[in-house]
Amino acid sequence: MAQGHGWEGAVLKLLRAKDFTFTVTGAEDVTAAYRRVRLTDGGMLAATGVHPTMWVRLWFDNAGRPHQRAYTLVDPDPAAGTFGLEFALHEGVASDWARGAKPGDTVEATVHGTGFTDPDPAPSHVFAVADAASLPALNSLLGAVGGAPATVWFEGERD
Ligand SMILES: Cc1cc2nc3c(=O)[nH]c(=O)nc-3n(C[C@H](O)[C@H](O)[C@H](O)COP(=O)(O)OP(=O)(O)OC[C@H]3O[C@@H](n4cnc5c(N)ncnc54)[C@H](O)[C@@H]3O)c2cc1C
Known part of the structure; x- marks a missing residue:
């Protein structure tokens, strides 16, 4: 991978980040400023496992230049290989991609840096x-x- 992802992609490759291609299966506007996109994971969840607050680095095309932004998985289902993404819409390349997302669209992703440690002791509030x-x-x-x-x-x- 990393090809076409510029210096950020090159650094992530050195860090042994994993790359995947997601495919859109559906999308809906939750409100005028919030859009939910459903995707298949390109084998990601089976390869990486899943944890609370898991996020991925998505690569968008910005007039031929790589534009990497982070998004959090919603309802990841490792057995089905699916999850959702929820976009708070504003001016921006990632937001524009979400506005136009339709079944069959693909987006490249890199997984690196995400993690979660269960609080110990468990919080009382x-x-x-x-x-x-x-x-x-x-x-x-x-x-x-x-x-x-x-x-x-x-x-x-x-x-
Ligand atoms: C770990 C992590 C997980 C994230 N998960 C999600 C997620 O699940 N859903 C989600 O919507 N976002 C999420 N974000 C935030 C998202 O990555 C940023 O909002 C990103 O900048 C959007 O990219 P863009 O190309 O649309 O806009 P950019 O090109 O980055 O910015 C364009 C303009 O929009 C402004 N802007 C950027 N973000 C916002 C915002 N949230 N509200 C209003 N104006 C903004 C910028 O200041 C700039 O003026 C996450 C960020 C991190 C670090």
Whole structure:
């Protein structure tokens, strides 16, 4: 891989990052500013395993130049080899890709740097601060900490 991914891709290759190609199977607008895209994983989940708040580096085309941005997996299903991505939409290459995403579209991905350690001891109460871009990570985190009560400060649009 790394071919076509510039110096960032070259560094990630040296770090033994793994590369995959995802394929869009569907997409829907949750609100005017939030879009959910469903994908098949190109064998990623079987190769990497899965953990709470897992994120991937996606490679978008920016007028012929590589544009790498991070996105968090939503409802990853290793058995089916599928997951979702939820895009907080704004001005941007990744946002534009999500706006136009349709079944059959593909996007290249690199997995490196993601990780999660279960808190020990388990928290008796969770305090979290999030915005629309971190909503997928917040949801995943809350799912991972079990029944602990949570207080969330969330900044986002009302629509
Ligand atoms: C580990 C990790 C996981 C992430 N997971 C998700 C995810 O699941 N969903 C998600 O939507 N985002 C997620 N993000 C954030 C996402 O990577 C950035 O918002 C990214 O910059 C979007 O790329 P772009 O090409 O659309 O815009 P860019 O080209 O990076 O930026 C274009 C313009 O938009 C502005 N901008 C960038 N991000 C935002 C924003 N969130 N809100 C408003 N303006 C913005 C920039 O300041 C700039 O002016 C994650 C980031 C990290 C580090």
